[in-house]
Amino acid sequence: MTGALELHTEEKRDITLRVFRFNPQVDSKPYFDDYTIQIEKGITVLRSLNYIKEHVDASVSFRAFCQAGICGSCGMRINGISKLACTTQVWDELSKCREAGIIKIEPLRNMPLIKDLIVDMDPLVEKMKQYSNWIETRMPESEIGKKEFLVSEEEFRKYDKATDCILCASCVSECTILRAHKEYVSPAVLLKSYRMNVDGRDAIHDVRLGELVKDHGVWDCTHCYRCQETCVKHIPIMEAIHGIREDAIEVRGVRDTSGAKHAEAFMEDIEKKGKLVEATLPIRTNGVAWTLQNLLPMAIKMILKRRTPPPPPLVKPAKGMKKFREMFREMTEHVRAEQKSHKK
Amino acid sequence: MKRYAYYLSCINESMTKEVDRSIDLWQNDLGIEFVKLHESTCCGGSNLDYVSPKHFALVNGRNIALAEKLGLDLVVSCNTCLMTIRTAKKKLDETPELKKEVNELLKKEGLEYKGTANVRHLLWVLAEDVGFEAIRQKVRVPLKNYRIAPFYGCHILRPSMVLGKDDPLEPSTLDMMIEALGGTPLPYEHKNRCCGFHTLLVAEEESLNVAAEALEEAIEIKADFIVTPCPLCHTVLDGYQAKALRQANVNSSIPVFHLSEMVGLALGYTEKQLGIKRHIVS
Numbered sequence: 144m145t146g147a148l149e150l151h152t153e154e155k156r157d158i159t160l161r162v163f164r165f166n167p168q169v170d171s172k173p174y175f176d177d178y179t180i181q182i183e184k185g186i187t188v189l190r191s192l193n194y195i196k197e198h199v200d201a202s203v204s205f206r207a208f209c210q211a212g213i214c215g216s217c218g219m220r221i222n223g224i225s226k227l228a229c230t231t232q233v234w235d236e237l238s239k240c241r242e243a244g245i246i247k248i249e250p251l252r253n254m255p256l257i258k259d260l261i262v263d264m265d266p267l268v269e270k271m272k273q274y275s276n277w278i279e280t281r282m283p284e285s286e287i288g289k290k291e292f293l294v295s296e297e298e299f300r301k302y303d304k305a306t307d308c309i310l311c312a313s314c315v316s317e318c319t320i321l322r323a324h325k326e327y328v329s330p331a332v333l334l335k336s337y338r339m340n341v342d343g344r345d346a347i348h349d350v351r352l353g354e355l356v357k358d359h360g361v362w363d364c365t366h367c368y369r370c371q372e373t374c375v376k377h378i379p380i381m382e383a384i385h386g387i388r389e390d391a392i393e394v395r396g397v398r399d400t401s402g403a404k405h406a407e408a409f410m411e412d413i414e415k416k417g418k419l420v421e422a423t424l425p426i427r428t429n430g431v432a433w434t435l436q437n438l439l440p441m442a443i444k445m446i447l448k449r450r451t452p453p454p455p456p457l458v459k460p461a462k463g464m465k466k467f468r469e470m471f472r473e474m475t476e477h478v479r480a481e482q483k484s485h486k487k
Numbered sequence: 488m489k490r491y492a493y494y495l496s497c498i499n500e501s502m503t504k505e506v507d508r509s510i511d512l513w514q515n516d517l518g519i520e521f522v523k524l525h526e527s528t529c530c531g532g533s534n535l536d537y538v539s540p541k542h543f544a545l546v547n548g549r550n551i552a553l554a555e556k557l558g559l560d561l562v563v564s565c566n567t568c569l570m571t572i573r574t575a576k577k578k579l580d581e582t583p584e585l586k587k588e589v590n591e592l593l594k595k596e597g598l599e600y601k602g603t604a605n606v607r608h609l610l611w612v613l614a615e616d617v618g619f620e621a622i623r624q625k626v627r628v629p630l631k632n633y634r635i636a637p638f639y640g641c642h643i644l645r646p647s648m649v650l651g652k653d654d655p656l657e658p659s660t661l662d663m664m665i666e667a668l669g670g671t672p673l674p675y676e677h678k679n680r681c682c683g684f685h686t687l688l689v690a691e692e693e694s695l696n697v698a699a700e701a702l703e704e705a706i707e708i709k710a711d712f713i714v715t716p717c718p719l720c721h722t723v724l725d726g727y728q729a730k731a732l733r734q735a736n737v738n739s740s741i742p743v744f745h746l747s748e749m750v751g752l753a754l755g756y757t758e759k760q761l762g763i764k765r766h767i768v769s
Contacts, residue, residue: 224656239656319681323696363690365697366533367681368645372655381646385537392538402689406534413535413546417528419497428688437691441726441767445502448765450726452501459500462525463596467549470592474545477588 156244158182158233160191162203163249166258176200177245182233188248189217189228205260212375215309218316219260220249225313227375251316253325267315270328274354276335281346292344305338305383307376314370314380326359330370330380333361337383340390352391361387362402393482401428414471417461421452489616492554492604493521494572496565496718497529502726503718505762506564509747510609512761513754516625517617521562524553530571533642533685540578541588547575548589548600555604564609564747566717567685570642573606573649608643610716610746611652614660619667627755629669635749636675636710637661638701638724640717644679655679661716664746668753673708677701682720687727692734698723699735706739716746726767740768 157179165173178195189207196203205228207217212230219228222239228248236246254262282292314330321327328336336355340348355361364384371380392403405428412419425434445451452458461467499506514521527550535543550572554561563569579586580602590599613622644655653660658679662672683697702724705713715721723731725743732739743766744752751761758764 319683319697320686320690320693323683323693324690327693359690363686363693365681365683365686365690365694367641367685369641369681372645372647379646389537389540405688406538409529409531409534410538410542413529413531413542418500419529419532421497421501425688441730444767445726448767450502450765450767461528466596467526467528470545470549470595471542473592474539474542478539478541 155181155183158191158237159245160188160195161245161247162192162195162259164203164259165256167256175247176203178203184234186233187229188221188231188233188236188246191233192228192248203260204258213309215311218251218311218313218375220247220251220316222247223249225251225316225373227311227313230375251312253316253318253321253329254312262312264312266325267310267312267329267331270332271335274328274332274336275347275351276332276339278339278342278345279347281344294343298341298343301341302338304378305334307378308334308338309376311375313373313375317369317373319367319369320363320365324359324363327363328355328360330364330384333364333387334378334380334383336361337386340387352387355387356391356400356402361391362400362405404428414468415460416458417464417467418458420455420458422454422458488515488518488520490520490522490559491562491612492557492559493523494527494530494550494554494561494563494568495523495525496563496568497532498565498718498722503721503745505765506718506745506747509745509751509756509761510564512756513747513751516754517613517622519612519617522557522559524550524561526553530568530575533567533571536571536574541585543571544575544578544585545589545592547572548579548586549593549596549598551576551604551606552593552598552600555601556598560605560607562607562609562612564716565719566608566640566642567719569606569608570646570649576602576606577649608652608716610643610660610664613750614664619663622664622667622750623669626667626669626753628753630665630749630753631669633670633711634673634709635665635670636673636705636708636713637665637678638675638682638705638713638715638720638743639679640715640720641679641681643716661714661746665714665749668749670749670753673710675704675708675710677704682715682717682723684719684723687723694723695727695731695734698727699731699737702728702732702741703735703737705741706737710741712742712744714744714746714749718745721745728768742766742768 159177159179161175161177164176178199182191192205208214210229212227217228221231222236240246250256250260251262257263318330321329336351339345340351368381374380408424408427425438528546530547531543551561579600593599639658639661644653644658647655665672681697683694687694721743748761748763
């Protein structure tokens with residue numbers, strides 16, 4: 144009873160920030176320094192770090208600027224999750240500590256470390272360049288400077304949320320596939336590509352999309368939703384990734400990639416049987432040679448355990464397929480009619 | 488006996504038949520009855536939504552309408568099917584024009600998507616409706632000597648605005664289920680991470696790296712087995728385990744159980760009855 148009362152009235156307490164330290168020029172390996180300071184309720188992690196730098200240990204290095212969640216400089220992992228230090232309340236972190244009263248502060252993941260909490264953003268910037276994440280105007284040169292390029296509200300809504308991105312790289316740090324392969328495009332870059340690709344003023348949509356559908360591009364995302372879940376601006380990043388994929392398949396016909404073939408197989412199978420025909424999915428995605436080379440040893444093991452998916456003729460269609468197929472095809476007509484009216 | 492409509496996931500109909508087989512064994516023991524929806528179709532596996540958003544709404548509006556026709560909630564035992572069908576439900580509930588368009592077509596089959604049925608994971612039904620206390624009382628063979636790594640998988644947690652049962656950063660329902668069955672849930676960093684399934688055929692090397700990390704940690708913390716509520720995660724962690732660990736130069740292995748098998752074991756069914764012998768890693 145008194146405990147609860149104390150917690151309620153308490154406004155200051157000693158809290159430890161356990162900070163990741165590593166200076167590659169001096170240290171042979173990373174370590175943690177504990178800084179225990181008295182912190183008032185309402186203080187952010189960034190202000191606590193600033194206090195430590197000014198009063199306790201000037202050698203602690205981190206990036207920060209606006210202190211208001213706008214510039215995106217102070218991305219770091221706080222108690223294991225990538226977020227902004229300037230918008231994170233120390234008090235809110237106390238319930239998330241693995242060890243009571245100790246807040247763990249580490250650099251963002253998936254980017255090269257420079258020192259302590261500072262990571263190298265250059266690889267991310269390089270990827271922005273690789274995927275041409277800027278607008279090249281469609282306006283003829285003779286009109287530039289003489290005419291406004293108006294954007295309709297409807298068009299703006301398509302990328303309104305995406306423009307909220309402040310490039311803090313929290314999503315990059317949390318990305319599953321980037322962790323598995325450093326050449327992967329990464330969520331922040333995909334979000335920016337989506338934003339550019341739906342902008343009607345842009346002239347290089349096809350160049351960008353051509354790069355996005357290559358290896359390590361948009362098809363390598365594994366739909367884990369970690370990026371979206373961590374986004375400090377609550378941007379639905381997966382919707383942007385799906386938007387690029389939809390564009391690649393439906394609108395521009397960039398179908399000749401394993402990712403697109405894999406996705407389209409679902410549509411095909413649902414229309415035919417109502418069920419996914421898993422046995423031929425690898426072949427339809429990557430061809431016979433790849434399947435034999437990559438999956439044959441496992442297929443043998445699976446046959447021995449009777450785990451192989453049934454061959455296509457033995458996949459039992461869902462009940463009532465006749466009516467279902469009619470509906471499905473009628474919906475296809477709806478979609479076609481809509482696409483026609485869009486083209487007009 | 489509480490009744491639910493049960494969605495037939497493609498993978499459970501083909502590669503992981505042991506999931507539905509084990510549920511069939513114990514459902515009555517726990518006072519629940521699953522009515523299988525033989526008319527239900529593939530949800531689109533988190534692909535149809537961008538291949539054709541309209542077909543995605545139709546197919547899953549229909550899947551839910553089949554349950555609504557019976558006046559029952561829809562229960563799903565695959566994470567990705569769960570996330571996919573719930574995403575469609577959210578779209579239909581938030582977009583009246585889309586709902587109308589879908590219902591116009593569903594009329595042909597005498598169906599209507601109303602939005603009344605809830606779409607729930609098997610794990611949630613066990614936790615919320617049956618309850619851990621009731622489950623504890625039904626346990627015949629407590630898993631008391633087992634140290635278990637709970638692997639939740641992505642699509643039972645994220646996106647949280649569609650799922651919303653567990654905290655995606657600190658999920659606990661599967662841990663509590665392990666405890667109710669008498670086992671010890673281990674602190675497991677990879678519990679809310681990805682298995683890599685959805686890129687297996689597109690970026691295999693990356694997927695196997697992802698899977699290997701989760702497997703390695705479970706081996707390191709000396710878990711007796713990994714348990715997962717998702718047959719897709721199981722397919723990677725069990726079926727692709729040897730390949731993933733070979734790529735990561737790890738010379739070891741760890742069994743992976745489905746949630747439904749773990750429940751079955753504690754309720755006294757044998758490995759053979761539950762289909763555990765069908766796993767690649769024994």
